Amino acid sequence: MSAALACAACGRRFPVGSPLVQCPCSGLLEVVQKPRRGAGALRAAFDRRRVSDRVGQGSGVWRFRELLLPGGGPIVTHPEGDTALYRRAALARFAGVEDLAVKHEGENPTGSFKDRGMTVAVTHAVRSGARAVACASTGNTSASMAAYAAQAGLPALVFVPAGKVAAGKLAQALAYGARTLLVRGDFDACLRLAREAAHAFGITLLNSVNPWRIEGQKTIVLEMLQQRGWDPPDWIVVPAGNLGNTAAFGKALREARDLGLIRRVPRLASIQAAGAAPFYRSFRVGFRRRFRVAADTVATAIRIGDPASYDRAVASIRETDGVVAAVTDREILEAKAAVDAAGIGCEPASAAAVAGARQLRRRGLIRRGQSVVAVLTGHLLKDPQTVMDFHLGRRRGANAPIEIAPTLAAVARVLKG
Ligand SMILES: *Cc1c(COP(=O)(O)O)cnc(C)c1O
Numbered sequence: 001m002s003a004a005l006a007c008a009a010c011g012r013r014f015p016v017g018s019p020l021v022q023c024p025c026s027g028l029l030e031v032v033q034k035p036r037r038g039a040g041a042l043r044a045a046f047d048r049r050r051v052s053d054r055v056g057q058g059s060g061v062w063r064f065r066e067l068l069l070p071g072g073g074p075i076v077t078h079p080e081g082d083t084a085l086y087r088r089a090a091l092a093r094f095a096g097v098e099d100l101a102v103k104h105e106g107e108n109p110t111g112s113f114k115d116r117g118m119t120v121a122v123t124h125a126v127r128s129g130a131r132a133v134a135c136a137s138t139g140n141t142s143a144s145m146a147a148y149a150a151q152a153g154l155p156a157l158v159f160v161p162a163g164k165v166a167a168g169k170l171a172q173a174l175a176y177g178a179r180t181l182l183v184r185g186d187f188d189a190c191l192r193l194a195r196e197a198a199h200a201f202g203i204t205l206l207n208s209v210n211p212w213r214i215e216g217q218k219t220i221v222l223e224m225l226q227q228r229g230w231d232p233p234d235w236i237v238v239p240a241g242n243l244g245n246t247a248a249f250g251k252a253l254r255e256a257r258d259l260g261l262i263r264r265v266p267r268l269a270s271i272q273a274a275g276a277a278p279f280y281r282s283f284r285v286g287f288r289r290r291f292r293v294a295a296d297t298v299a300t301a302i303r304i305g306d307p308a309s310y311d312r313a314v315a316s317i318r319e320t321d322g323v324v325a326a327v328t329d330r331e332i333l334e335a336k337a338a339v340d341a342a343g344i345g346c347e348p349a350s351a352a353a354v355a356g357a358r359q360l361r362r363r364g365l366i367r368r369g370q371s372v373v374a375v376l377t378g379h380l381l382k383d384p385q386t387v388m389d390f391h392l393g394r395r396r397g398a399n400a401p402i403e404i405a406p407t408l409a410a411v412a413r414v415l416k417g
């Protein structure tokens with residue numbers, strides 16, 4: 001296998017064993033590799049490992065190892081991935097998309113897709129001699145990093161925006177033992193600080209600027225394609241914050257097509273929250289300009305004003321004839337209520353994908369009869385406060401609990417009323 005890390009900005013190349021996560025020129029590094037086996041042999045290996053895989057230990061990430069991290073050695077796996085692809089009539093009706101499936105990345109071990117990138121990035125960190133790991137986070141990256149660092153026995157340092165992290169996520173970072181810093185600033189300030197600290201103190205940065213994170217997150221798409229018998233859907237719809245997934249999905253589709261795993265590339269739709277939509281603004285002007293905004297949205301996981309993977313995400317949208325859309329907080333909460341009521345459940349940012357699919361169908365971009373896979377990025381229990389606020393409020397669809405006296409008569413009154 002020929003493989004290297006390549007800088008998209010200056011063109012320099014580094015060996016894959018390099019501990020670098022960013023080019024010295026501060027450009028983003030990308031993993032370039034070409035597996036020796038052809039599409040048929042790869043598919044056969046991937047399918048075999050779905051049943052049993054001693055090396056990958058049942059992981060839906062390491063099953064695709066020829067396309068991830070070159071070279072052998074120990075892997076830090078939970079395992080992760082192998083998430084369900086659900087079809088629910090009620091949800092399809094809500095979105096107006098008959099052929100809608102949702103891939104629930106909230107079913108990963110720490111409750112979000114971040115585990116897919118983290119298992120690869122922590123494995124690479126261990127193999128390249130990291131002494132400690134750090135990340136900035138809106139919550140899920142820190143939860144995931146803390147768990148994998150604990151498993152690998154590495155000290156973990158977390159930077160999160162004070163007062164802006166959902167309860168479930170902060171609880172995880174603390175419980176898994178990460179040193180957690182509540183930064184008086186937004187996510188973008190946290191990322192700047194984490195980058196500086198990683199550089200100053202020789203700590204390995206595990207944000208999605210780290211190219212190994214992107215490699216792991218490609219498997220959301222690879223696994224979905226495998227679940228569909230390598231028959232791609234017409235559209236893949238994904239929430240978009242720091243744009244790591246948008247970058248990873250484009251790379252996965254490009255590589256799957258070049259290898260011959262698929263013949264046709266689905267269109268990618270990246271969905272931002274209207275209050276945090278710099279990528280959408282750029283899309284509207286044909287990517288002639290990059291925007292930075294002060295972000296605000298109920299979907300804290302995508303509350304990001306200056307996305308780090310901007311350049312790679314632009315390539316993903318261009319190469320897949322993709323689109324970028326924005327949905328309001330109200331649309332996000334309505335979509336979340338629909339996902340929850342279907343018995344699936346997700347955190348607010350995840351629901352942006354379903355709200356986005358609905359909007360694109362209404363605008364006629366998604367045409368009647370087209371197949372759509374929406375990615376639910378995180379678990380319902382990540383953000384219990386938003387759920388309680390919604391159901392204790394007076395909104396349509398609210399399902400408030402009812403306090404009663406401990407008598408049968410009280411139960412009867414409720415059932416009658
Ligand atoms: C991290 C995260 C996102 C945003 O993904 P990006 O790759 O940063 O665009 C969306 N939803 C959830 C639940 C997340 O944890």
Ligand SMILES: [Zn+2]
Nearest residue numbers: 007010023025
């Ligand atoms: Zn460079």
